[in-house]
Amino acid sequence: MLSLRELSVEVAGTMLIRELRLDVGVGEVVGLLGPNGSGKSTALRCVYRALAPSGGAVLLDGTDIAEQGLRDTARRIAALTQDSRADLDFTVEEVVALGRSPHQRGNLRLSAHERALCREALRRMDITHLAQRSVLTLSGGERQRVLVARALVQEPEVLVLDEPTNHLDVRHQVELLKFLRDCGLTVLVALHDLNLAAAVCHRIALLRAGSLAACGTPAEVLTPETVHAVFGVEVTQVTHPVTGALQLLYDLPADETEGISR
Amino acid sequence: MVNVPEPLRLFAEPEAARSDTRAARPRRLAGPVLLLSAALVLSLIAGIALGPSNVALSDVLRYLGKAITGGTITGDEVTGYSIVWQVRTPRVLLAAVVGAGLAVVGVAVQALVRNALADPFVLGISSGASVGAAAVVVFGLFAGLGVLALSTAAFLGALGATALVYLAARSKFGLTPLRLVLTGVALTYAFQAVMSVLVYLSPNGQAAQTVLFWLLGSLGSATWASLPLAALGVAVAVVVLLRYGTALDVLSMGDETAMSLGTDAAALRRWLFLLTAVVTGLLVAVSGSIGFVGLVLPHVVRMIAGSGHRRVLALAPLVGAVFLVWVDLLARTLVAPEELPLGVITALIGVPVFLVVMRRRGYAFGGR
Numbered sequence: 001m002l003s004l005r006e007l008s009v010e011v012a013g014t015m016l017i018r019e020l021r022l023d024v025g026v027g028e029v030v031g032l033l034g035p036n037g038s039g040k041s042t043a044l045r046c047v048y049r050a051l052a053p054s055g056g057a058v059l060l061d062g063t064d065i066a067e068q069g070l071r072d073t074a075r076r077i078a079a080l081t082q083d084s085r086a087d088l089d090f091t092v093e094e095v096v097a098l099g100r101s102p103h104q105r106g107n108l109r110l111s112a113h114e115r116a117l118c119r120e121a122l123r124r125m126d127i128t129h130l131a132q133r134s135v136l137t138l139s140g141g142e143r144q145r146v147l148v149a150r151a152l153v154q155e156p157e158v159l160v161l162d163e164p165t166n167h168l169d170v171r172h173q174v175e176l177l178k179f180l181r182d183c184g185l186t187v188l189v190a191l192h193d194l195n196l197a198a199a200v201c202h203r204i205a206l207l208r209a210g211s212l213a214a215c216g217t218p219a220e221v222l223t224p225e226t227v228h229a230v231f232g233v234e235v236t237q238v239t240h241p242v243t244g245a246l247q248l249l250y251d252l253p254a255d256e257t258e259g260i261s262r
Numbered sequence: 263m264v265n266v267p268e269p270l271r272l273f274a275e276p277e278a279a280r281s282d283t284r285a286a287r288p289r290r291l292a293g294p295v296l297l298l299s300a301a302l303v304l305s306l307i308a309g310i311a312l313g314p315s316n317v318a319l320s321d322v323l324r325y326l327g328k329a330i331t332g333g334t335i336t337g338d339e340v341t342g343y344s345i346v347w348q349v350r351t352p353r354v355l356l357a358a359v360v361g362a363g364l365a366v367v368g369v370a371v372q373a374l375v376r377n378a379l380a381d382p383f384v385l386g387i388s389s390g391a392s393v394g395a396a397a398v399v400v401f402g403l404f405a406g407l408g409v410l411a412l413s414t415a416a417f418l419g420a421l422g423a424t425a426l427v428y429l430a431a432r433s434k435f436g437l438t439p440l441r442l443v444l445t446g447v448a449l450t451y452a453f454q455a456v457m458s459v460l461v462y463l464s465p466n467g468q469a470a471q472t473v474l475f476w477l478l479g480s481l482g483s484a485t486w487a488s489l490p491l492a493a494l495g496v497a498v499a500v501v502v503l504l505r506y507g508t509a510l511d512v513l514s515m516g517d518e519t520a521m522s523l524g525t526d527a528a529a530l531r532r533w534l535f536l537l538t539a540v541v542t543g544l545l546v547a548v549s550g551s552i553g554f555v556g557l558v559l560p561h562v563v564r565m566i567a568g569s570g571h572r573r574v575l576a577l578a579p580l581v582g583a584v585f586l587v588w589v590d591l592l593a594r595t596l597v598a599p600e601e602l603p604l605g606v607i608t609a610l611i612g613v614p615v616f617l618v619v620m621r622r623r624g625y626a627f628g629g630r
Contacts, residue, residue, distance in 0.1 A: 048522040074524030083516040087376060088569040090511070098515065101508050102524035107572050108508045147519075154523075 001025055001061055002047070002077075002158050002186055008055035009042050016042040017210040019056065024158075029180055029187040031197040033221075034207030035231055040162070040190040041082060043207070047160050047188060048079035060158070074102035078156035080147050080164050092138070092146050093131045096121060099153035114153075121149040124179070126172075140167030148176065161189040165196065194235075198222055199245045206230055218246050291576055294567070298580035302358065305587040309354035310346060312591055314598035317342050326351070353484040356492065357590040358583035360481070360549045363496035365563070365582025367538045367545075368556030369574050370503055373510040374534045375439040381557035382542040385446035385535075386423040388551030389453035391543070392476040394419020396460040399469040413488065413547040416476060420543035423453055428535060436528035437535065438517075478603050479552030481590050488548040495544040499537060500579050506530075507572030514569075554608040555582055558616050565619045585612075 007020040017039035024030045032040045045051035047058050049070055057064045065073045078099070096118050101108055110118070122128045125145040135143060144167050151159060159180070165173040173193075177200040180187050191197045197204055198218040206214040206221050208230045214221045227235050227248065234251035311322045321339075325346040328335060335343050367382040375384070383389075394415035397403050404411035431437055431445040461469045475483075503510075509530055512520045517527040559582050560574065567573045589607045596602055 045518065048518075050518040050521040069524070070521060070526055071524035074522060077522075079519075079522035081516070081518040081522055083518040087378060088514045089564060090514075090569045094511070094568070094570055095515070098508070098512055098523060101512055104508075106505055106508070108511075160522075 001059075002188060003059040003062075004043065004047075004056070005059055006056035007043065007046055007053050007058065009039075009046065009051060010054040015210055017207075020207075020210075020212055022205050022212065022215065024186050024188050026157075026186055027184050028202045029189065029200060031201035031204045032188060032190040032207065033192075033194065033197055033204055034213070038207040039210040040207055042210075044079070044160050044162050044188065044190055045081075047158075048077055048081065049073050050081065071102050074154065076156055077158040077160060078151035078154035079159075080144075080151050080161040082162045087136075089134045089136055091131070092122070092127060092133050092135055093118065095135055095146055096149045096153055099150040102154060117153050117155070118149075121152040124152065125149040126175070141169055141172055144168055145172065145176075156185065158186045158188070159183070161187070163190050163192060165191065165193060194222060194227070195247050198247060199240075199243070222246060222248060291573060295576055295580065298577065298584065302580055302584050302587075305584045306354055306358060309357065309587045309591050310350045312595060313345070313350055314595060315345055317346060322346050348486075352486045352489055353481050353590065354587055356484040356489055356548060357481050357586045359489065359493045359496050360545050360552060361555055361582035361584070361586025361589075362579035363492065363499065363541055363545045363582070364552060364556035364586075365559040365578040366496070366500050366503060366575060367541050369560040369563075369571065369578050370499075370510070370534055370538050371556070372560055373514050373571065374531055374538065375443050376514060376516075377439060377443055378561070379557070380443065381553070382538065382545075383551050383553070383556070384443060385539065386427045386449045386453060387420045387539065387542045388476065388546055389450045389457065390423020390426075391416040391420040391546040391551070392473050393453050393457050393460065394422070395476045396457050396464070396469050396473045399472045400460050400464045410487070412472065416550075417543045417547035420546050421539065423449065424535075424539035424543070428539075436517075437531050439531075442535075476546070476550040478605055479550035480601075480604060481549055482601060484548070492544050492548050495541045496579070499541045500575070502537065503575050504572065506534075507570070507575055510571035510575075511569075514571075552586070552604050552608070554605065554612050555586060558612055559585060562616060562619055 002024040004020050004022040008018055009016045020039075020043055022030070022043075032043065034040050042051065046053045047065075049065065052066065057066060059065070060073070060076060065077070097108060097110060097114075099121075100110060100114050100117075119128070122131055125148055127142060127145050127149060130138065130142060130146070135146060138146065144164065148161075148164060151161075161180070164176055164180075168176060173196060177196050180189060181200040189201075191201075201218060203216060204214075204218050204221045205212060206226065213230050214226050222235075222237065224235050224237060227233065235248040236251055238247050238249055239245070240247050307322075310326070311317070311319050317325075321342055325335070325339070325343045327333070329343075329347045329351075364382055368380075371382055371384065372378065372380045374380075377384075394417070395412050397419070398411050398415040404414050427442070427446050427449050428437070430449065431441045433441065457473055461473055464470065509525055512523050512525045513527055513530055515523070520527040520530075560578055563574050563578045563581055567577055586604075589604055589611065592607045592611075593602045593604050596607075
């Protein structure tokens with residue numbers, strides 16, 4: 001179980017997140033939602049250890065991860081970060097294989113089992129055909145899938161993803177989120193798309209200005225009142241006619257948009 | 263209560279793993295390394311055998327044999343022997359050491375600052391060395407060290423410059439790549455200003471000459487004494503860096519990703535910075551700042567061998583050594599008895615080779 005306990009991050013006198021308290025149960029998918037700059041990425045950075053919190057702690061099964069080595073954390077928590085741009089001409093295969101680096105000391109030497117892991121991750125992310133391609137020649141969405149594959153070969157218990165659907169086309173957005181829901185891993189994912197979040201997340205944590213504004217099931221959190229209070233937009237809650245999932249419709253007056261487009 | 267689905271057991275496929283025979287094996291390294299080592303030995307012999315004064319190959323080999331096994335030479339052999347053993351051999355060996363060192367440090371620096379245009383001198387090291395050397399000429403520093411005064415001062419200048427760059431670039435977010443490069447470039451201008459003042463104050467033209475040597479780079483002052491420290495530094499760098507191949511791969515993925523993969527990017531960068539600074543300082547002290555090698559050879563090796571640092575770090579020093587031995591040979595024979603600056607030859611050979619390889623391989627460093 002992953003727990004954020006009164007997590008605070010202060011940078012240059014500004015509180016980016018303030019006393020954040022959040023639990024993600026084993027196998028649970030929790031979506032982190034909020035406007036730009038509300039602290040989603042900051043909170044995730046603390047979990048994958050790119051940032052040390054200035055207060056509070058991130059607990060993994062009750063143990064403060066700050067007390068373990070980076071490598072120990074990396075064996076259990078894998079991340080899809082936002083700075084994932086590469087400059088070097090690595091092949092897709094090489095990038096995915098680096099997911100094994102927390103499990104080894106020194107230079108990578110993949111066992112047959114580990115190579116099978118890498119191939120399976122490529123297949124899962126539908127990028128087997130790209131294995132020998134340079135990552136620099138991929139589209140944004142293809143690259144995103146490569147990085148998810150790398151996170152998977154880390155064989156983590158917890159998957160932390162910072163806006164994983166960025167650059168993905170609709171099909172791969174839906175497939176990735178479906179995968180997150182079904183993979184059985186503990187997932188903490190920052191998302192922008194409220195409807196995708198409502199469809200796949202067990203629970204949603206809504207951030208506003210670094211604090212937790214609401215936390216609960218999609219139905220509890222994504223009410224028109226809360227969404228308006230946090231995002232400042234008017235929405236209508238509807239039930240998906242086929243899946244029964246909660247969905248939001250944005251109340252954009254049709255004539256206004258027409259006026260803009262003409 | 264959350265409804266948790268059965269885990270997919272994504273990777274629980276021991277059967278598939280065991281029967282796996284078509285797994286892509288890591289590309290072999292031994293062949294290219296052997297080939298390049300053989301090329302290096304031949305290049306060293308060619309470098310020692312050829313030169314402005316004509317010494318027959320059989321004589322060259324005989325002198326080398328005698329020098330190594332401790333035989334005696336006759337009176338009329340003294341000239342040839344000293345050309346081969348006192349002049350050419352240390353120079354050719356130094357070319358190999360410096361070429362290997364610049365190439366391997368170039369690879370490390372490019373990974374360290376995550377910048378394709380970085381070379382060993384981007385962090386202000388060469389201009390710092392020039393300031394040190396100019397100070398010796400103008401103020402007569404380290405006079406007690408005799409011929410080693412210039413090298414010592416250049417080394418200390420290089421280290422001083424590195425320390426300044428480090429302190430100025432440091433922030434509470436650690437040593438970020440862009441800050442390092444910007445600080446290095448900015449301080450290079452400052453060191454050049456100091457150097458210009460020193461040259462201007464210098465009573466004779468000697469300071470200008472000395473500074474020019476350090477700025478352009480040359481192997482003309484090679485002696486046996488200049489070899490051991492530089493060779494040791496390069497050997498240590500190669501051995502250490504080879505063990506950090508995967509760590510450098512991880513570092514190239516970006517700092518946040520590196521942290522999420524269990525590699526402390528800030529600590530690794532500090533460490534690499536120290537290692538590359540000391541080795542570059544040792545190289546600059548004996549050969550000045552020979553450009554091009556540390557910038558372009560890492561790219562040439564990546565184009566041919568791929569970007570995986572373990573391969574690149576194994577091949578780059580050999581390629582660099584062979585390259586600089588031949589460049590130096592051309593520099594001292596093309597217009598003998600005059601010598602061409604090394605930079606002229608590195609550019610004449612290196613640039614066309616670089617362009618051809620880059621165009622043929624569809625190299626995509628830095629993205630589309």
